[in-house]
Amino acid sequence: MSDLSSGLPFLKGHGTQNDFVIVPDPDGLLDLGPAAVAAVCDRRAGVGGDGLLRVVRSAADPAAAAMADEAEWFMDYRNSDGSIAEMCGNGVRVFARYLVHAGLAKPGPLAVATRAGVRRVHVAADAADGTPGEVTVDMGTARLPGPDGIEVAVGGHRWPALNVNMGNPHAVAFVEDLAQAGNLYDAPATSPAGVYPEGVNVEFVVDRGPRHVAMRVHERGSGETRSCGTGACAVAVAAIRRDGADPAVTGEAVAYTVDLPGGRLVIEEFPDGRVAMTGPAVIVAAGTLDPALLG
Numbered sequence: 129m130s131d132l133s134s135g136l137p138f139l140k141g142h143g144t145q146n147d148f149v150i151v152p153d154p155d156g157l158l159d160l161g162p163a164a165v166a167a168v169c170d171r172r173a174g175v176g177g178d179g180l181l182r183v184v185r186s187a188a189d190p191a192a193a194a195m196a197d198e199a200e201w202f203m204d205y206r207n208s209d210g211s212i213a214e215m216c217g218n219g220v221r222v223f224a225r226y227l228v229h230a231g232l233a234k235p236g237p238l239a240v241a242t243r244a245g246v247r248r249v250h251v252a253a254d255a256a257d258g259t260p261g262e263v264t265v266d267m268g269t270a271r272l273p274g275p276d277g278i279e280v281a282v283g284g285h286r287w288p289a290l291n292v293n294m295g296n297p298h299a300v301a302f303v304e305d306l307a308q309a310g311n312l313y314d315a316p317a318t319s320p321a322g323v324y325p326e327g328v329n330v331e332f333v334v335d336r337g338p339r340h341v342a343m344r345v346h347e348r349g350s351g352e353t354r355s356c357g358t359g360a361c362a363v364a365v366a367a368i369r370r371d372g373a374d375p376a377v378t379g380e381a382v383a384y385t386v387d388l389p390g391g392r393l394v395i396e397e398f399p400d401g402r403v404a405m406t407g408p409a410v411i412v413a414a415g416t417l418d419p420a421l422l423g
């Protein structure tokens with residue numbers, strides 16, 4: 129158990145404006161329950177964030193100890209409502225940026241343990257003018273578990289959707305106009321019932337040009353966010369199949385540009401099914417959390 133009487137150090141970072149509170153806990157001494165996470169992520173009464181990244185040595189956390197030989201650090205990711213998710217694509221890029229920022233890793237290749245398994249990350253060196261290098265993550269392979277006939281509904285609109293699992297669940301719907309998704313204050317309805325027993329992240333997608341799409345997302349546990357890395361991968365995978373460009377069939381790697389409200393990500397898929405995501409990730413602030421916030 130950690131002594132929190134003098135407060136808890138934190139940092140703030142984002143990847144294409146998907147923003148996270150980063151809490152270093154190298155020795156795994158913190159017990160951050162859902163209420164504490166939600167309080168920290170509250171945009172008015174807390175620091176504010178779409179999620180929280182606890183940075184802990186894999187060997188110090190039972191959820192990651194089995195990955196400790198491969199990845200020194202475990203990304204313990206929580207949504208802003210305090211719920212746990214298996215994976216966060218922007219989160220893992222921001223996590224890697226933090227490790228470099230804190231001197232815990234060097235730019236270049238590094239491995240990060242997540243609940244969805246070890247993810248290989250590459251942090252590019254900063255440019256000569258100080259612009260932070262982009263961060264690429266090998267996101268593993270997408271699963272498309274079906275069934276056929278999934279639909280997403282918002283207001284009076286209803287669209288067919290593809291179930292894409294990137295370690296976490298997604299429903300991808302191609303729409304005519306991103307405004308049709310409305311204000312996205314509430315989670316969109318999905319059918320048939322029972323396809324997503326643990327909840328789902330829902331993506332709305334339009335075409336922008338050849339191999340170029342734009343999307344909005346409603347994230348499970350966080351609401352509408354300005355970017356979602358696993359969501360962008362799910363969208364690219366769905367668009368690649370729709371466009372008949374599946375690398376497992378064509379034998380050719382393919383890259384799609386995905387525009388999100390908070391920025392741009394490039395998603396590649398390779399003939400062996402691996403999906404890679406590249407985009408910016410930055411640290412923007414550091415401070416101390418009032419222990420009262422943590423309950």
Ligand SMILES: N[C@@H](CCC[C@H](N)C(=O)O)C(=O)O
Binds near residue numbers: 213215329349355
């Ligand atoms: N923003 C993330 C996804 C975070 C988890 C998601 N809300 C879930 O519950 O699955 C990303 O960048 O992938």
